[in-house]
Amino acid sequence: MDETDRLSKVFAALADPIRRDIVARLTEGDQGVGELAEPYDVSLQAVSKHLKVLEDAGLVTRTREAQRRPVHLEAEVFDLMTKWIERYRQQAEERFRRLDVLLERMKDEQDPHHARTTTRDEDAS
Amino acid sequence: MDETDRLSKVFAALADPIRRDIVARLTEGDQGVGELAEPYDVSLQAVSKHLKVLEDAGLVTRTREAQRRPVHLEAEVFDLMTKWIERYRQQAEERFRRLDVLLERMKDEQDPHHARTTTRDEDAS
DNA sequence: GTCGTACTCAACCGAATGGTTGACAAGCAG
């Protein structure tokens, strides 16, 4: 499984509110499937499926401890997302910064053509 | 649309590799639908749909400029994700830090029961 | 061994997703 694929699975896993909530609650410590399922108005099997999705995304691992199967959060995967987001956020912000500089320069030059249809997109191109 | 809903849509939008790539390319500047569609082996209509998903998630806005409809990246939405991720990442890391302290204390006390079946999950519970 | 606990697996179902093609709309260019 390559990184693109992994990233897709992580984002898809966190697209579901129940799964996001499970991840949130797991930061408090490992929990069994039954405990995790309790707050939601769905069957235990449904939660078991959600956990499989989280596991496939690498967000969670499941071990065995007597009859219980404690679920453990693997927080390192967050890094993958954070890296992706930060990379493009920074690029986007850099672009906006350059745009601001450009606009500032245009203002300084007192450009008489400045009054023409100045849509944001035209400025940015 | 509440924040949970919004977050779900953003994550879902970025779960698709084509949509992630479009977002990445838009950091270079606004682009028309045709330009955006060119690299992918899917129809223009398919890309148009992808853009609608990104727009519904608030990641992108579409304006009109003659026949073209330039697509513009709204980088602020990244913040929503980053906040969510960071919150739980930090909680998770805090928990691991506490766990490390606990383990350290156990070691210091030279606990003679330490040799029993020591799975990672047991340690964490 | 038998019972209860804690789950998972399998089959099914309706809704959503990602793709297609075909028809339509909005705006220049002649």
Next chain:
DNA sequence: CTGCTTGTCAACCATTCGGTTGAGTACGAC
């Protein structure tokens, strides 16, 4: 007005997704 460009909308289709119920498995308690 006609035609070309640039997209969108609508209908359809196969696959995936999130849920269900029912059966099965793994383990500890008795």
